[in-house]
Amino acid sequence: MKLWEDAGSALQKLRSKRPLIHHITNFVTMTDCANATLAVGASPTMTNAVEEVEEMAAAADALLLNMGTLQHWTVDAMLLAGKAAEKAGIPIILDPVGAGGTAYRTESVLRVIQNIPVTIIRGNLSEIICLAYKKSGVNPGVDNHEKTTVDISLITRIAQLLGTTVVITGAADAVSDGTHSVVLGNGCPMLTYVTGTGCMTTSLIASFAAVTDPFTAAAAGTSVMAIAGEQALADGGNAGPGSFHQLLFNSIYQFKADSFHLYGKVLIENGTK
Amino acid sequence: MKLWEDAGSALQKLRSKRPLIHHITNFVTMTDCANATLAVGASPTMTNAVEEVEEMAAAADALLLNMGTLQHWTVDAMLLAGKAAEKAGIPIILDPVGAGGTAYRTESVLRVIQNIPVTIIRGNLSEIICLAYKKSGVNPGVDNHEKTTVDISLITRIAQLLGTTVVITGAADAVSDGTHSVVLGNGCPMLTYVTGTGCMTTSLIASFAAVTDPFTAAAAGTSVMAIAGEQALADGGNAGPGSFHQLLFNSIYQFKADSFHLYGKVLIENGTK
Amino acid sequence: MKLWEDAGSALQKLRSKRPLIHHITNFVTMTDCANATLAVGASPTMTNAVEEVEEMAAAADALLLNMGTLQHWTVDAMLLAGKAAEKAGIPIILDPVGAGGTAYRTESVLRVIQNIPVTIIRGNLSEIICLAYKKSGVNPGVDNHEKTTVDISLITRIAQLLGTTVVITGAADAVSDGTHSVVLGNGCPMLTYVTGTGCMTTSLIASFAAVTDPFTAAAAGTSVMAIAGEQALADGGNAGPGSFHQLLFNSIYQFKADSFHLYGKVLIENGTK
Numbered sequence: 001m002k003l004w005e006d007a008g009s010a011l012q013k014l015r016s017k018r019p020l021i022h023h024i025t026n027f028v029t030m031t032d033c034a035n036a037t038l039a040v041g042a043s044p045t046m047t048n049a050v051e052e053v054e055e056m057a058a059a060a061d062a063l064l065l066n067m068g069t070l071q072h073w074t075v076d077a078m079l080l081a082g083k084a085a086e087k088a089g090i091p092i093i094l095d096p097v098g099a100g101g102t103a104y105r106t107e108s109v110l111r112v113i114q115n116i117p118v119t120i121i122r123g124n125l126s127e128i129i130c131l132a133y134k135k136s137g138v139n140p141g142v143d144n145h146e147k148t149t150v151d152i153s154l155i156t157r158i159a160q161l162l163g164t165t166v167v168i169t170g171a172a173d174a175v176s177d178g179t180h181s182v183v184l185g186n187g188c189p190m191l192t193y194v195t196g197t198g199c200m201t202t203s204l205i206a207s208f209a210a211v212t213d214p215f216t217a218a219a220a221g222t223s224v225m226a227i228a229g230e231q232a233l234a235d236g237g238n239a240g241p242g243s244f245h246q247l248l249f250n251s252i253y254q255f256k257a258d259s260f261h262l263y264g265k266v267l268i269e270n271g272t273k
Numbered sequence: 274m275k276l277w278e279d280a281g282s283a284l285q286k287l288r289s290k291r292p293l294i295h296h297i298t299n300f301v302t303m304t305d306c307a308n309a310t311l312a313v314g315a316s317p318t319m320t321n322a323v324e325e326v327e328e329m330a331a332a333a334d335a336l337l338l339n340m341g342t343l344q345h346w347t348v349d350a351m352l353l354a355g356k357a358a359e360k361a362g363i364p365i366i367l368d369p370v371g372a373g374g375t376a377y378r379t380e381s382v383l384r385v386i387q388n389i390p391v392t393i394i395r396g397n398l399s400e401i402i403c404l405a406y407k408k409s410g411v412n413p414g415v416d417n418h419e420k421t422t423v424d425i426s427l428i429t430r431i432a433q434l435l436g437t438t439v440v441i442t443g444a445a446d447a448v449s450d451g452t453h454s455v456v457l458g459n460g461c462p463m464l465t466y467v468t469g470t471g472c473m474t475t476s477l478i479a480s481f482a483a484v485t486d487p488f489t490a491a492a493a494g495t496s497v498m499a500i501a502g503e504q505a506l507a508d509g510g511n512a513g514p515g516s517f518h519q520l521l522f523n524s525i526y527q528f529k530a531d532s533f534h535l536y537g538k539v540l541i542e543n544g545t546k
Numbered sequence: 547m548k549l550w551e552d553a554g555s556a557l558q559k560l561r562s563k564r565p566l567i568h569h570i571t572n573f574v575t576m577t578d579c580a581n582a583t584l585a586v587g588a589s590p591t592m593t594n595a596v597e598e599v600e601e602m603a604a605a606a607d608a609l610l611l612n613m614g615t616l617q618h619w620t621v622d623a624m625l626l627a628g629k630a631a632e633k634a635g636i637p638i639i640l641d642p643v644g645a646g647g648t649a650y651r652t653e654s655v656l657r658v659i660q661n662i663p664v665t666i667i668r669g670n671l672s673e674i675i676c677l678a679y680k681k682s683g684v685n686p687g688v689d690n691h692e693k694t695t696v697d698i699s700l701i702t703r704i705a706q707l708l709g710t711t712v713v714i715t716g717a718a719d720a721v722s723d724g725t726h727s728v729v730l731g732n733g734c735p736m737l738t739y740v741t742g743t744g745c746m747t748t749s750l751i752a753s754f755a756a757v758t759d760p761f762t763a764a765a766a767g768t769s770v771m772a773i774a775g776e777q778a779l780a781d782g783g784n785a786g787p788g789s790f791h792q793l794l795f796n797s798i799y800q801f802k803a804d805s806f807h808l809y810g811k812v813l814i815e816n817g818t819k
Contacts, residue, residue, distance in 0.1 A: 300576060300592075301577055301592050304577060305577065341593075342592060342593055343593070343595055344595050344619075371591075371593070374601075374602070374605075375593075375598035375601040376601065377595065377597035378593075378598055466585060467581060467584070468577060468584060468590065469577070513585070513793075513796025513798075514581065514795045514796065514799050515791070515792035515794060515795030515796045515799075516793070516796055518795070
């Protein structure tokens with residue numbers, strides 16, 4: 001399958017280049033995000049002082065903005081770093097944690113997407129729908145908050161409304177750049193018993209985005225986490241979230257270029273690159 | 274035993290309801306607190322921006338305030354969130370980390386308990402005695418700082434002075450709401466070789482407080498951590514604190530309603546609910 | 547060997563005294579640093595509010611300053627705490643994370659070393675060379691940025707330029723107080739796949755500095771991490787960085803006074819104490 005071939009090549013390139021991923025991220029999951037970035041083969045930096053984020057972003061191969069524990073000074077840092085990343089021509093990956101959860105949070109996320117040319121956005125269904133609706137003024141077609149799965153037409157429409165590559169993770173994961181869309185079928189429920197598996201997925205996506213196109217990066221990063229989760233569960237992670245958590249880093253580290261082909265599940269694919 | 278029956282029922286309710294526990298907490302142990310909250314079956318949020326903590330607290334099922342790495346802006350956030358929690362009628366759980374350690378810390382903790390109707394306070398002996406003395410002006414009966422164990426009359430008196438449910442954790446753990454008091458006998462020394470086991474205990478107590486009365490919540494949360502510690506040690510955690518740390522989350526996750534009855538040790542009990 | 551005898555005695559003293567190590571440190575690795583400090587037998591505190599750091603430092607047995615995720619308020623806290631530590635006569639250990647990476651970072655690190663009598667500095671080669679050059683105005687003899695190993699004459703010259711005990715960690719580790727210098731040969735590449743192993747090494751050095759002279763502390767702390775890494779790898783850490791990470795804490799915890807003698811490798815030694 002073309003997608004898994006591209007993902008496998010990207011992983012080899014990632015490990016050979018060891019790209020620098022600058023994170024402005026939340027305080028809860030930052031250690032795990034740094035370790036996920038290292039495990040896949042990239043190199044994380046994580047400073048968030050307004051005095052230096054422009055220099056950090058300009059020296060990086062990708063910039064990741066995660067809104068988890070936002071403060072006015074981290075949002076300021078994101079805007080400065082985002083402008084520097086735009087100037088440097090590196091991809092910008094956004095994790096709009098909790099968008100829609102509070103007025104301040106939604107407003108801050110909008111400030112970021114209105115001022116920074118974001119390349120890829122990853123979130124759960126409610127966060128991404130909130131963003132698409134707030135940015136475009138168009139309801140992407142979800143009538144109630146109880147919808148918990150995403151179909152291929154919904155992810156495509158949302159990517160078109162947002163004008164970026166979009167990843168929605170959940171019971172199933174979906175990726176679209178507005179033209180090319182997939183619904184992916186890997187993962188396991190134990191991933192929801194470890195904080196930060198969503199944030200770590202965004203770190204993996206950013207690591208791939210430093211070496212390949214946004215669609216491939218989004219699908220590859222999402223699939224590494226989902227497949228690594230399945231393997232961690234099989235390797236002893238079913239004993240509980242403590243074991244699972246640590247085995248996850250082993251599985252990301254041991255992930256091979258052909259693991260996409262061997263274990264990856266594409267449930268539906270529409271369009272091509 | 275009535276206490277363990279109540280605790281078991283609360284655990285079932287907790288896992289069925291999956292309550293939202295909003296934390297304003299310290300930066301050292303927040304990841305572990307989030308993971309302990311997930312492992313027991315509740316759902317953690319952890320933002321601390323003054324712009325949004327009121328909305329977060331109002332949407333939560335319990336509010337946890339942990340003074341560990343306090344800053345003037347986190348204390349401001351605690352006061353705002355505490356007022357919102359009071360208005361919403363949800364329980365407020367306080368972890369007065371390091372009370373008595375510095376003037377600023379003691380003063381900040383007092384500001385919190387004088388302005389916010391705290392439901393449960395959990396700390397070690399010196400923190401709790403400092404708080405009881407500072408709040409009431411009455412020495413709770415400890416003549417020197419070398420006292421390291423707590424007896425049933427001391428915990429009862431402290432709860433009465435503070436006018437809340439109180440948990441003191443240490444070599445033995447004790448819980449009192451001023452009328453009903455217990456000294457508990459589970460736990461193991463390896464818990465002191467992992468940072469944040471006290472903070473995590475407070476997260477577990479807050480998770481239970483969202484679904485049951487303060488006394489049951491305090492005893493249940495404290496006992497889950499202490500019993501999970503014993504099980505983690507038996508399951509391989511005696512190899513060292515790294516293994517123990519991860520196994521602890523497995524044990525919390527695997528904790529069952531009848532585990533209280535099977536493994537819980539009440540050393541002394543005074544009064545009844 | 548005299549060095550390992552001194553290190554072994556220091557470890558026994560450390561575990562008997564359980565010194566308090568106050569950290570003003572970065573948000574990415576602070577949990578792991580606290581756990582490494584506990585595992586070796588010392589006791590960590592980690593507050594960074596300007597209102598209380600002087601009191602915290604004055605009550606501690608050593609002060610650790612780590613520049614990782616610096617903010618103007620953490621730098622202010624470092625300066626205040628450093629002055630209090632100087633007055634209290636306790637050792638001050640500096641980890642100049644990312645020195646040379648941005649103008650603000652380099653300037654902030656210089657502000658610290660120009661105002662605070664630092665006892666030991668630990669960093670990687672580029673950080674330490676940046677500091678030595680900026681402080682002394684003398685190029686310590688490295689002509690290009692591609693140099694990745696440190697020899698005995700370089701570490702000695704750098705320690706003389708900085709006027710402190712210096713540790714450079716990397717493929718080989720080197721320690722010098724300007725007179726007595728060693729190049730050490732323990733460690734393994736898996737240490738680079740876990741974030742914070744450098745920061746944790748600094749925590750171990752600070753733990754030893756509370757009970758022994760700077761040179762012994764620097765060599766002992768560096769060697770505990772490097773040897774513990776080898777043992778974690780042998781004990782199952784070769785499965786990947788998740789397993790390795792947790793086993794590392796076990797190995798630090800199980801480290802014995804004679805482990806220095808049994809496993810420590812001194813590649814070159816110049817001068818004596």
